[in-house]
Amino acid sequence: MAxxxxxxxxxxxxxxRLAARPxxxxxxxxxxxxxxxxxxxxWGDDSGALHVYEVAGEEELREILARDPYTGADAYEITLIREWRPILP
Structure with a gap:
């Protein structure tokens, strides 16, 4: 997992976006x-968001995003997708 x-x-x-939020x-x-x-x-100013996923790889993450109602509503643009290796919980 990554x-x-x-x-x-x-x-x-x-x-x-607000209609798709629930x-x-x-x-x-x-x-x-x-x-x-x-x-x-x-974000505090509601200009975007940060998510952290634990998945098999980027392909699985993109499949998850394809099913997200925000994607169907064309509510966001991806600013960053990056694998992350935290050293603390």
Missing amino acids: RFVLQMTFKGDSGR AHREHLRGLLGAGKLVTAGP
Whole structure:
């Protein structure tokens, strides 16, 4: 398993994103329960978010993102996807 950091920037049309938010958060809760998501949350200014995933590799992460309701709503742009190797819990 590998840990990946995903940074996203929300796109200008917040109406679509806010409409998709309940389904997006349910999607994240399912990933957390399955052990695929370590943590996630928006920036304080709500301009984007940071997620940390624990997955087999980047291909699995991209499959997860393809199923995210925010992806279907075209609500964000990926700013960063990077494998991360934390040294502390």
